Amino acid sequence: MNCQQFQHNLDEYSEGSLSPRGQAAAEKHLEGCADCRRRAQDYEEVARMFGEGMRQATQGLELPPQVGHRVLAELAHDTASAEDQGRGGFFWRWLAWPALGGTAAALLAGWLLVVQHPGSRPAQSQARVGRAQIVVQLSFVEPAYTFQREEGHVVDALTVRTKVINERLPAVARGLR
Amino acid sequence: MDEEQLVQGLCEQEPGAVQELVVSYGDRLFRSACLLCGDSAEAQDLVQETLLQAVRSAGRFGKRSSIYTWLHGILLNLTRHYHRDRRHLVYDEDLAQCETPEAEERPSGLDLEASSIAVREALRALSPAHREVLVLRFYEELKLQQIAARLNISTGTVKSRLHYAIAEMQRRLPGELNLLGASGTQEKAER
Numbered sequence: 621m622n623c624q625q626f627q628h629n630l631d632e633y634s635e636g637s638l639s640p641r642g643q644a645a646a647e648k649h650l651e652g653c654a655d656c657r658r659r660a661q662d663y664e665e666v667a668r669m670f671g672e673g674m675r676q677a678t679q680g681l682e683l684p685p686q687v688g689h690r691v692l693a694e695l696a697h698d699t700a701s702a703e704d705q706g707r708g709g710f711f712w713r714w715l716a717w718p719a720l721g722g723t724a725a726a727l728l729a730g731w732l733l734v735v736q737h738p739g740s741r742p743a744q745s746q747a748r749v750g751r752a753q754i755v756v757q758l759s760f761v762e763p764a765y766t767f768q769r770e771e772g773h774v775v776d777a778l779t780v781r782t783k784v785i786n787e788r789l790p791a792v793a794r795g796l797r
Numbered sequence: 798m799d800e801e802q803l804v805q806g807l808c809e810q811e812p813g814a815v816q817e818l819v820v821s822y823g824d825r826l827f828r829s830a831c832l833l834c835g836d837s838a839e840a841q842d843l844v845q846e847t848l849l850q851a852v853r854s855a856g857r858f859g860k861r862s863s864i865y866t867w868l869h870g871i872l873l874n875l876t877r878h879y880h881r882d883r884r885h886l887v888y889d890e891d892l893a894q895c896e897t898p899e900a901e902e903r904p905s906g907l908d909l910e911a912s913s914i915a916v917r918e919a920l921r922a923l924s925p926a927h928r929e930v931l932v933l934r935f936y937e938e939l940k941l942q943q944i945a946a947r948l949n950i951s952t953g954t955v956k957s958r959l960h961y962a963i964a965e966m967q968r969r970l971p972g973e974l975n976l977l978g979a980s981g982t983q984e985k986a987e988r
Contacts, residue, residue, distance in 0.1 A: 631941055631956050631959065632941065635941065637940050637941065637942065666963060666967075667934075667935055669916075670916065670931065670935040670936075670963075670966065671935040671936060671938070673913055673915075673917075674832055674916060674917075674920070674932065674935060674936040675936065676913035676916075677832070677913040677914070677917040678828035678829075678831055678832060679913075681824070681827060681828050681831060681837070682824050682827070683819070683823035683826070683827040683841070683844060684841060687819070687823065687827075687841050687844060687845045687848075688815075688816065688819035688820075688823065688848075690845055691815060691819060691845055691848045691849055691852070692812060692815055692816070694849055695810055695812075695815060695849070695852060698810075698853075699810065
């Protein structure tokens with residue numbers, strides 16, 4: 621190992637991470653090179669001084685207790701928020717949605733019954749007899765539910781949208797031709 | 798509480814486990830954070846966020862390292878974000894004109910020996926990238942490969958930053974503390 625190689629690997633030599641062969645070559649080089657020996661000693665001294673300086677600079681520093689309290693408080697808030705969402709989710713998942721879904725299904729069934737029954741009088745704007753076709757216009761409400769976090773609370777909002785679909789059906793039922 | 802019990806408790810967010818985490822590792826993390834960011838108030842925030850993230854992600858702790866290594870990895874990432882965000886701070890002229898207290902009036906709690914103050918100030922003058930390799934190498938006493946893995950950079954980059962940081966520190970440190978004079982001879986500081 622020559623001086624250039626040793627100085628290139630000075631970091632590794634200093635921390636003892638050279639391979640056994642590399643370490644032996646470095647030690648052998650140091651035996652015969654005063655300059656590299658001095659560099660190695662200086663590096664050790666620099667490492668010691670910086671390490672000692674940083675340890676002294678932080679000696680006695682302690683994490684203020686309120687940091688731990690804030691961590692616990694934040695985690696407790698996480699748990700409370702999760703529970704709030706869970707309760708809200710239960711209500712809307714098992715009560716409100718089925719009720720709204722049932723209402724929408726009932727409306728749909730009602731419309732179809734009115735349109736398809738031969739004795740019924742369809743609304744003028746909603747069905748007309750064309751050439752072997754019936755145009756059915758169906759409207760229903762679609763609920764939309766949103767969650768929003770405001771100042772640590774979960775605020776829910778329900779909106780409804782009216783949807784209209786048009787469908788052409790073949791007029792094959794008796795009495796419609 | 799051993800490490801396995803502690804991690805299990807953190808996964809369930811048991812207050813006892815969280816308290817144990819704070820007590821066991823809080824001070825050590827705080828000292829490292831003070832060196833990495835140069836400000837004790839910011840260091841408190843960084844440690845607080847580190848502990849929170851650790852608890853929230855305890856289930857992903859793969860036991861491939863010690864708990865302190867895992868926590869310190871989180872701290873390093875947060876410190877990098879902190880430095881990145883600071884670059885985008887808008888300069889507030891009113892705030893800049895407010896009188897700031899003199900250094901000795903601030904209750905820093907740091908050792909007031911001349912050498913430690915000099916090292917602290919010289920460290921603070923380094924860029925975040927150079928400061929972190931210096932802290933990891935000489936304070937956390939990690940090896941080059943460990944530093945490279947922790948920072949996700951090559952060993953060559955670690956060495957390059959380390960050499961630059963050492964040179965800068967020596968340039969900034971007072972002469973009596975500088976061991977490598979121009980002539981190459983050593984002059985030990987008298988204590």
